[in-house]
Amino acid sequence: MKGYTSRQSIENYLQTTIASSLYSQVNAWISQIEKYIDRKTDRNFKADTNTSTKIYDGDGSQTLLIDDAVSITGIKIDGESLVTDEYYLYPANDTPKRKIVLNGRYFTKGKQNITIIAKWGYSITVPDDIILAATVLTAGIVSAYGSSAQVKAESIGNYSVTYSDQRGWDDFQNANDIVDSYIKNTF
Numbered sequence: 001m002k003g004y005t006s007r008q009s010i011e012n013y014l015q016t017t018i019a020s021s022l023y024s025q026v027n028a029w030i031s032q033i034e035k036y037i038d039r040k041t042d043r044n045f046k047a048d049t050n051t052s053t054k055i056y057d058g059d060g061s062q063t064l065l066i067d068d069a070v071s072i073t074g075i076k077i078d079g080e081s082l083v084t085d086e087y088y089l090y091p092a093n094d095t096p097k098r099k100i101v102l103n104g105r106y107f108t109k110g111k112q113n114i115t116i117i118a119k120w121g122y123s124i125t126v127p128d129d130i131i132l133a134a135t136v137l138t139a140g141i142v143s144a145y146g147s148s149a150q151v152k153a154e155s156i157g158n159y160s161v162t163y164s165d166q167r168g169w170d171d172f173q174n175a176n177d178i179v180d181s182y183i184k185n186t187f
Contacts, residue, residue, distance in 0.1 A: 001027060002046040004034045004134035005127050013139045026142060033138045036156055037130065042184040043068055045130050047121025049098075056114040058107035066116055068096035068184075070124055074117035075100065078108055096122050122182075130182070133175035137161065140172055 007026050011018055018026055020111040038044055039144045056064060058077065072089060082105075090099040100116075107114055140161025161172060 001031050002034050002044075002126070004037065004045065005030055005131055009131070009135045010139050013135050014142065015084055018142065022145070024140075025145075026138070028130055028139045029138050030134070033134050033141070033156070037134060037179055038063050038136070041182040043182060044121040045123065045126045045182075047124055048119050051119055051137055053113045054116050054118070054120065056116065058110045058113050060101045060106055062106055064100045064107050064114060066098060066100060066118075067120055068098060068122045069116070069118035069120050070095050070097070070122075072097055072100070072116060072118040074115070076115040077105070078110065078113050078116075095124075129178045133178040136171045136175040140168070143168070146155040 007018060007023060007030075010026065010030075047068075051071075051073050054067060056066065058064075076085060082102075086103055086105060088101045088103065089097045090101065093095070097118075137156060141156070144161055
């Protein structure tokens with residue numbers, strides 16, 4: 001699990017105690033909601049703790065759009081490492097970094113000729129609103145488990161979520177709006 005929510009947060013939201021016999025099942029549901037959020041938004045909200053390499057195609061321009069990264073430690077063009085005064089990272093005063101602009105150089109045209117070494121992900125800690133969304137969505141699955149009373153029910157991937165009051169349903173709608181607001185725009 002990535003830490004988008006926890007059993008304790010779900011218990012607090014539902015104002016109930018989850019039976020210890022369900023702990024492993026709840027952890028599995030949390031993991032599935034994390035995957036659902038990541039797939040829907042095309043993001044990883046908890047950045048990697050170690051650097052790794054991603055390969056991109058050069059297009060002959062000075063600008064390269066990259067996956068979300070909290071830090072970039074190396075850039076290579078056709079195997080040649082760049083020094084920090086040869087490029088700018090954007091946005092300049094925020095993370096995640098999503099764009100590299102070269103200073104006086106170009107990303108040469110080619111397939112898989114650009115190497116970026118970074119800690120990939122949206123942020124070092126999961127954003128608070130994503131934590132809320134993951135908590136509400138997982139709570140809906142927990143509520144659906146063994147419950148026949150419901151105000152409204154909905155499907156999330158392979159799971160059903162159930163809310164027994166209007167507040168829960170409104171929270172579900174809000175959670176989906178939060179997730180939707182993070183969907184990565186690709187051009």
